[in-house]
């Protein structure tokens with residue numbers, strides 16, 4: 103199971119070669135992940151240091167590129183939860199675009215590992231076990 107969303111390639115996302123720059127995929131992965139969390143009713147960020155909600159710093163992010171995308175291409179984005187550990191979650195995010203006859207062309211595939219943490223005063227991070235309610239929601243995806 104997975105979460106799906108779409109976005110159009112903006113002019114600012116492209117490079118001098120007219121194709122999407124490799125770095126553009128990282129904020130897109132992050133936005134899609136946040137959208138997925140919101141869709142499940144999971145807070146993306148605690149409101150303050152007093153808020154006991156957890157936070158999700160990333161410890162690993164990568165992306166592989168299969169085919170170029172260009173200005174005004176619509177990208178179909180799919181976020182999958184591929185591993186839920188004690189404190190960590192591994193997400194995979196695939197990007198594809200339609201070809202002229204309605205087929206899907208793979209564009210890129212990224213992976214992000216986040217660690218469930220509590221925020222400490224002055225921005226310190228402390229790893230904690232993923233709360234059960236969040237685990238259940240992510241497993242339902």
Ligand SMILES: CC(C)(COP(=O)(O)OP(=O)(O)OC[C@H]1O[C@@H](n2cnc3c(N)ncnc32)[C@H](O)[C@@H]1OP(=O)(O)O)[C@@H](O)C(=O)NCCC(=O)NCCSC(=O)c1cc(O)c2ccccc2c1O
Pocket residue numbers: 132146147157158159160161162186187188189190191215216217219227228229
């Ligand atoms: C996060 C840390 C405090 C964890 O340190 P600790 O030493 O306690 O961690 P462990 O080594 O025990 O690992 C915990 C857990 O993660 C798995 N893991 C660790 N590294 C990797 C890896 N490279 N690849 C895969 N998996 C890894 C490990 O196996 C354990 O898994 P379990 O499931 O078994 O528990 C510490 O690492 C730390 O402080 N790191 C720095 C974090 C950081 O600064 N990241 C960059 C900025 S974060 C950011 O940009 C950000 C973006 C967002 O979109 C957010 C959205 C919402 C909230 C926060 C966001 C955010 O901060």
